[in-house]
Amino acid sequence: MRYIIAVSFQLNYMDDNVLEKLKILAESAKYDVSCSSSGTTRSNQKNGIGNAAGWGICHSFAEDGRCISLLKIMLTNYCIYDCAYCINRRSNDLKRATFSVSELVNLTIEFYRRNYIEGLFLSSGVVRNPDYTMERLVRVAKDLRLVHRFNGYIHLKSIPGASRELVNEAGLYADRLSVNIEIPNEKSLQLLAPEKDFQSVFKPMSYIQQGVLQSAEERKKYRYAPRFAPAGQSTQMIVGASAENDKDILRLSSSLYQRPSMKRVYYSGYIPVNTYDNRLPALKQPPLVRENRLYQADWLLRFYEFKVDEIVNDAFPDLDLEIDPKLSWALRHPEAFPVDINKADYEMLLRIPGIGVKSAKLIIVSRRYGHLGASQLKKIGVVMKKAQYFITCHELPVRTVNELTPEVVRSVLTRKPGKVSDDRQLVLQFQE
Amino acid sequence: MVIFLYDKTFDGLLTAVYEAYFRKSFPDVLLAQGAPLPLFYDELVTIYTDDEKVDRVWKGLQKRISESALSCLAVCWLSELPEVDILLFRYIRKAFDSPKSIELNFGDTDILEVSKIWKKVNQEKHRVIEFVRFQKAEDGTFFAAMEPMYNVLPLVTSHFKDRFADQKWLLYDLKREYGYYYDLTEVSEVRFDNKDSHLLSGILNDNLMAEDEKIFQRLWKEYFKAITIRERINPRLHRQHMPVRFWKYLTEKQN
Numbered sequence: 001m002r003y004i005i006a007v008s009f010q011l012n013y014m015d016d017n018v019l020e021k022l023k024i025l026a027e028s029a030k031y032d033v034s035c036s037s038s039g040t041t042r043s044n045q046k047n048g049i050g051n052a053a054g055w056g057i058c059h060s061f062a063e064d065g066r067c068i069s070l071l072k073i074m075l076t077n078y079c080i081y082d083c084a085y086c087i088n089r090r091s092n093d094l095k096r097a098t099f100s101v102s103e104l105v106n107l108t109i110e111f112y113r114r115n116y117i118e119g120l121f122l123s124s125g126v127v128r129n130p131d132y133t134m135e136r137l138v139r140v141a142k143d144l145r146l147v148h149r150f151n152g153y154i155h156l157k158s159i160p161g162a163s164r165e166l167v168n169e170a171g172l173y174a175d176r177l178s179v180n181i182e183i184p185n186e187k188s189l190q191l192l193a194p195e196k197d198f199q200s201v202f203k204p205m206s207y208i209q210q211g212v213l214q215s216a217e218e219r220k221k222y223r224y225a226p227r228f229a230p231a232g233q234s235t236q237m238i239v240g241a242s243a244e245n246d247k248d249i250l251r252l253s254s255s256l257y258q259r260p261s262m263k264r265v266y267y268s269g270y271i272p273v274n275t276y277d278n279r280l281p282a283l284k285q286p287p288l289v290r291e292n293r294l295y296q297a298d299w300l301l302r303f304y305e306f307k308v309d310e311i312v313n314d315a316f317p318d319l320d321l322e323i324d325p326k327l328s329w330a331l332r333h334p335e336a337f338p339v340d341i342n343k344a345d346y347e348m349l350l351r352i353p354g355i356g357v358k359s360a361k362l363i364i365v366s367r368r369y370g371h372l373g374a375s376q377l378k379k380i381g382v383v384m385k386k387a388q389y390f391i392t393c394h395e396l397p398v399r400t401v402n403e404l405t406p407e408v409v410r411s412v413l414t415r416k417p418g419k420v421s422d423d424r425q426l427v428l429q430f431q432e
Numbered sequence: 433m434v435i436f437l438y439d440k441t442f443d444g445l446l447t448a449v450y451e452a453y454f455r456k457s458f459p460d461v462l463l464a465q466g467a468p469l470p471l472f473y474d475e476l477v478t479i480y481t482d483d484e485k486v487d488r489v490w491k492g493l494q495k496r497i498s499e500s501a502l503s504c505l506a507v508c509w510l511s512e513l514p515e516v517d518i519l520l521f522r523y524i525r526k527a528f529d530s531p532k533s534i535e536l537n538f539g540d541t542d543i544l545e546v547s548k549i550w551k552k553v554n555q556e557k558h559r560v561i562e563f564v565r566f567q568k569a570e571d572g573t574f575f576a577a578m579e580p581m582y583n584v585l586p587l588v589t590s591h592f593k594d595r596f597a598d599q600k601w602l603l604y605d606l607k608r609e610y611g612y613y614y615d616l617t618e619v620s621e622v623r624f625d626n627k628d629s630h631l632l633s634g635i636l637n638d639n640l641m642a643e644d645e646k647i648f649q650r651l652w653k654e655y656f657k658a659i660t661i662r663e664r665i666n667p668r669l670h671r672q673h674m675p676v677r678f679w680k681y682l683t684e685k686q687n
Contacts (some may be wrong), residue, residue: 015647022651026658044594051595058673059562060684062660065669072659110648113574113599114566116683271663286663366538376539 018107021097028077028088029123031273032180032236033266037069037118037153039231040175050112050119050152052175057118070121070155071108075099075136079125083193084280085182085241087273088125101136105143112152119153119175120144130161130200138166141173153231158208160200167207168228171215176231176263179204184249188242192279205259208233212261232263239294240287241270241280246319247312250297254308257301267294293319300325303357304350322414327353330390331406338400341393342371354387386413433460433472438479440464442509443486445517449524450485451477458525462517489524496527501535508549510583519545557584561591563674565683566601567635567649568642574601577634578681583608589619606634634681649683656684 038056058067074088076098082090099107104122111117122140126133137156144150156174158167170177179201183189186198208229215228235256237249253265269291272283297319300306304326311325312318320328330337330353339348341363349360359381366372366380373395378384389401389409401409411427436452436459438444445462452458457475465478493502505520522542526534538544559580566574574596585605589612592601596614602622604611613622630636636645679685 015651019651019654023654023658026655030659030661044597047598049596049598053591057558057562060656060682061670061673062656063667063670064661064664065666065673066661066664067673068656068659071655107651110644111652113596114568114648114652114683115564115576116652271661288664362538365536369534369537369539372539379541379544380538 018103021099021103022073022107024095024097025074025077025099026072028094028125029072029074029121031087031268031271032072032121032123032157033066033268034155034178034234034236034264035067035069035072035121036234036264037155039263040153042151042230044151045149048149048151049109050150052119052151052153059115059117069118070153071111071117071119072121073099073104073123075104075122075124075133075140076127077125078127080128081126081193081195083182083196084274084277085192085238085270089274092274101140101143104140105148108144109148109150112150117152119150119155121155121157123157124159126159126161130159131163131166134159134162134166134170138170138173141170145173155231158204160196160204162204164207167204168211171208171211171228172226174229176234177204177208177229178234178236179208180236181252182236182238183242184237184244184252185242188244192242205233205235209259209261229261232261234264234266235262236266236268238270239267239291240283245312245317246290246294246297247314247317249294250301250308250312253298254301265298267291267298289321290319293321293325297325305347306351323410324353326351327386327413331401331410334401334406337390337402338392339390341377341391342367352387352390354383354385354390356381433470434475434477435459435461435463435469435473436477436479437463437465437467439481440517441481442506443483444479444481445509445520446486446489446524447481448479449489449521449528450482451479452521452525453528459518459521462521493524493527497533497535501527504546504550507553507587508546510586511549511553512583513549516549519549553582553584553587556580556582557587559678560584560588563678563682564588564592564603565681566596567683568645569636569640570642572600572642574599575604575630575636576601576681577604577606577611577630579607579634579677580605581677585610585612589614593619604631604634606632635686653684653686 036056037052038054040052041054042052044051056069058069060068062068076096077088078096078098079088079090087094108117108120112119122137124133124137137159141154141156144154154174155176155178156170158170158177158179160179167177181201183192189196189198211228212232215225218225219227237252239249249267256262256265269286269288270283271286272280274280275282297311300311301308306329310329319325330351336351339352341349346360346364349355349363350357355363362380363372363377371394373393374384377387377393389399389404392400434457436448438448448459448462455477459477463469469476505523508516508520519542523546526540526542534540534543538547560578564576564578566576569575583605585603589603592603593614598616600614600616602611602613610621610623612619624631630640
């Protein structure tokens with residue numbers, strides 16, 4: 001009896017302890033944007049638990065509207081570095097904690113069994129040195145895969161400066177690896193994080209890429225050769241913590257996407273976590289609109305066959321915050337419009353504001369059966385409010401962007417609902 | 433107006449298709465047997481579901497449309513929407529009457545509508561996969577209950593069977609009062625005559641819960657709170673991604 005009490009006491013004590021650690025380490029991990037669980041399809045193996053669905057599954061949404069797919073957590077938030085933009089920097093006075101490998105593995109499995117999560121996204125502050133830290137991260141993944149036969153999703157952060165051997169081992173157990181660039185320009189990075197440089201970021205990135213390519217090559221020869229980080233790698237840049245404009249950021253993303261293993265670049269609007277540091281700008285609010293526009297531009301790069309110079313260039317170094325980058329491109333290029341819905345090729349359909357990937361594909365397959373009219377386009381899902389100025393389909397009145405001028409289309413589309421303007425009143429467009 | 437009365441099953445619908453072609457008269461309305469009839473109609477036909485006829489129609493369809501379009505029809509049926517039967521009837525008729533495959537002609541209202549319903553049901557399926565929360569019972573069975581908008585449980589069992597192959601689970605639809613139970617070897621449909629409180633409320637009683645269940649629920653709730661970035665709170669986006677109708681059974685949304 002006494003033994004049971006002692007055990008249950010220990011159980012309770014341990015849980016409070018774990019609870020406290022969980023809170024601290026989740027708080028420390030939450031500024032990392034990535035939480036996706038896509039890119040790997042893997043069914044469960046015998047006597048194992050879990051599988052991975054290729055499209056990724058969100059299991060919950062936090063009150064900030066962000067998806068919770070993976071248990072996003074740090075192994076420890078102690079850190080030897082002092083990066084200005086990071087909440088876990090050495091000089092910050094905050095609660096610190098470290099999970100043991102078994103605590104974290106147990107937590108992951110139990111959460112997974114209850115369908116709370118899709119897997120684990122593990123990151124860590126750097127303790128002692130990069131290799132020591134990386135080795136501990138790998139141990140968690142290895143334990144999950146080999147001891148617990150866990151087939152769910154694992155995303156590991158590769159610690160900047162970690163050695164090639166450890167990155168290679170990580171790739172065997174993890175679905176996705178990531179190294180965060182954080183600051184898109186080396187000079188700014190050196191200013192804000194004197195202990196880091198681009199080398200320490202790009203080296204592990206290239207290790208990952210080589211691992212992915214090598215494994216793909218081997219799997220061509222031997223079907224059961226081990227997969228290396230099957231969901232590729234991702235990275236993140238902080239927006240608004242340094243002086244870079246959207247052109248710098250998007251050019252870097254575009255060159256990253258040209259690498260074969262790079263799947264996603266995330267943008268994180270800078271949230272002033274260390275307000276006392278005067279190397280950082282004083283922001284009233286995180287730049288959420290800019291972040292959103294960057295993601296839209298990112299989509300144009302990845303799914304809409306845009307080139308980065310079409311979105312931002314020396315004449316337009318920053319994205320328009322008022323309208324989305326595709327509309328912005330269309331208004332700068334009225335000569336490309338109107339587009340004939342029944343004839344234009346897929347690439348051109350994608351460039352019409354108000355038509356997305358899905359509606360463009362539907363248009364392509366449906367127009368084989370006959371001409372499409374405006375009412376059908378609307379039902380298919382085309383946003384006619386925008387698209388009407390850029391298309392013809394044999395029946396619309398020809399009031400396109402060319403007749404109305406881009407300025408008028410812009411003012412119509414950015415008009416706030418509720419504000420009634422008088423058509424008889426002359427409106428003068430002032431350039432800022 | 434031609435009215436067909438049938439038994440509101442998918443097989444009944446396929447039999448109705450057979451009968452319509454046999455009689456060369458096509459229904460304007462499909463009604464359940466025993467449903468109140470409209471005041472005026474020209475013809476009333478009662479359909480008796482017949483496996484042979486079902487088989488013939490299905491085989492005919494297999495020749496006309498692709499495997500994925502066929503599964504799309506079955507998925508739409510699970511939407512249980514009031515007008516979905518006559519819509520599917522029209523779709524099938526178009527498939528039979530057209531010389532070439534019609535399934536990609538999204539300029540046609542019926543075909544677009546079928547694809548839209550498919551999308552809705554499929555989304556509900558994904559939401560069930562996302563938002564189901566299992567609670568561990570004393571005997572080691574994991575129990576979860578939900579009220580999905582459409583009858584999507586049959587679509588998700590294979591996912592959970594693969595994923596949680598080494599744990600017993602019971603997935604229960606509170607609205608339609610049936611569920612699926614996995615006993616470590618196979619999934620079977622279950623119905624209960626005497627309903628315990630968790631089959632009505634969806635929440636396990638404390639005395640039925642496994643010892644550590646409360647602990648993990650608490651850990652998950654705290655994690656859910658801690659992961660939120662307070663500077664970015666956005667209740668509208670939150671509700672848009674995770675509609676309020678699911679909150680009742682979400683562990684992290686309970687107090």
